[in-house]
Amino acid sequence: MSHATETSRDRLALCLLVEPGDPRLPELLAAHEPGRLVSAIRGGRGIPGLTVPQAWGERAHDLDQRLAQCLDRAGRNNLRWIVPGDPEWPARLDDLDHVDPLHGTTGAPLGLWLRGTGDLAELTARSVAIVGARSCTTYGAECASDLGADLTDAGWTVVSGAAYGIDACAHRGALAMAGPTVAVLACGADIDYPRSHSSLLGRIAEEGLVISEQPPGQVPMRPRFLSRNRIIAALSAGTVVVEAAVRSGSLNTLHRADQLGRVTMALPGPVTSVASGGAHAAVRDGRAVLVTNGREVLQELRGLGAEEPVAPVALTELDRLPAAARTTLDGLDWLAVRSMAQIARDVGLTAREVRAALALLERRELVARQGEGWVLLRRADTA
């Protein structure tokens, strides 16, 4: 067994002994190999800096059997296990090793179980979390879904928790644009929770990933939601809260994102709606920037993605455009207003050609005038 395989296996075992997110783990792992920790816990021996807690020791009694069950369950459900150092491991998660516990949890996950076809590192290189109330209003649902769609359309991956309400709407908005999205669960990645989101989770796994630090088969419990929230915050370049009452758990995700130095954003709503109370309070307190649409989210995230988006999948609409119009599109930007002269210079067309092309593109609602210049519209028609 190679060292990497051994480490991966040891981390998996550790996951069955110590609750993922345990705030003692980062320091222990900085000082000891995972295998050393597993032996110490199994042997009931202390190691420097650690007297093995009773609960850990008790879990060690049937470790081999639980490990076998876990691997069996993972195999049957097509889950794969990744650990730090694996190519698919998102470097951002390691930031969690350097922040204080929040609600008794911190640290990078010991590893992650993945269900689905996506590559986690690739998907989260340009990713943004959208979180909010389970009991959202139709207003919040609409906003989350629009935001999910617009950010997906701009080449960003939406990360959320697949919960009722805002989470589900954000994922659905992404899926509606035929984009990948990442759901981080508080239970095993093989468990459809909430149950009624079974087909949503299936679609997410088809297009992106359903992930969890919890071993397969683990049920969701309250502390695991808080622990899960840290992964949502850490995976993403920024977090947007869409609707959250004043004591909502999604504010916990926002708080964690803030602690990690991520961009924190909140979408306002009617002041008469308690569902937006937490979002408004976050803006008032300076804990979040107000954003009202996908473009504003992108403005805040600017420069935080791994790279500029590659050209979106070929759109039938675009294929039907004259060559000059397609060339002109290359000179436009989502975020920056560009003048006709700039566009002409950059794409090597005459001002006259660009003017005609912009008129056509504007009629097709692919670009829009803004001030003295032009911008790409938020969403191209994928029909």
Place this chain on the structure above:
Amino acid sequence: MSHATETSRDRLALCLLVEPGDPRLPELLAAHEPGRLVSAIRGGRGIPGLTVPQAWGERAHDLDQRLAQCLDRAGRNNLRWIVPGDPEWPARLDDLDHVDPLHGTTGAPLGLWLRGTGDLAELTARSVAIVGARSCTTYGAECASDLGADLTDAGWTVVSGAAYGIDACAHRGALAMAGPTVAVLACGADIDYPRSHSSLLGRIAEEGLVISEQPPGQVPMRPRFLSRNRIIAALSAGTVVVEAAVRSGSLNTLHRADQLGRVTMALPGPVTSVASGGAHAAVRDGRAVLVTNGREVLQELRGLGAEEPVAPVALTELDRLPAAARTTLDGLDWLAVRSMAQIARDVGLTAREVRAALALLERRELVARQGEGWVLLRRADTA
């Protein structure tokens, strides 16, 4: 004629020669007595630092006649004229002499025409401007009216422009609490503009003041609205924008308030409503603090009023309370959360008496628990 009377008369004459808000006025008045300027303009002579503009000279031809008409009209409409130095003159207005022109207008007014029973200096010592879209939504209307009522109830004077939409709702909210409010017009204070607000303006004059820097009889014109906005911003300790589209005139008032170092606030709304676009943009750009209700406005204004509010007018509801409950109310605050122990200590009741009183007051919805303590509720029932 005393010097004060003479200055007042000269400023009035100057108002008929030079459009109020003319950005050349602050410097001229700093260098010359108003009477000197009037003679210079009437005589067509230049004075140091000024070649008399043709328009000013032309207006001087029938000055005496216009002055007489103006005074006659003021007399018939019960308007009074105040100038800097008068006891009723709000010192805050003079800040306008020290800021750059915005939209071609600046400077403290030459004087103000007042219609109504209020004392302007007193009314505006603790005042807040509420401004917003003429074509507001029902959501905006409700918010403006609630805000007007809550701020009035807290002892603050609502200042606005008596326009359709947000302005009118803010004034009506204030009047509904039987509080005074101040309307600043872009036309003469004797003119009911808009015409359909005739009875609203009548009520405002009864309870507070309708004011204008424009001489009686002057009609509203576009530049006069912008000029008027500077007075709204300068009179108040802070300005709240309730609904404003991205290019709304009320953002001009907000901008002016910001320039004057006043507190600038914006109330959010649904991101799907263009009516809130300007308010959201102002928060995003850091030009306004997000506020969602009267209490938050008061938190921002804290310390900017001349003094703490005196006890509100005796309320029937309050009169019916047991003595201990009324005493307990004195120990509560709008803004600060106070513990039961603090209240008991401050009002000289036992903890047991305060506990019983708070329970009663809570049932009557006059106070509310907040965290570990208690606060006065936003609005006492005046029924």
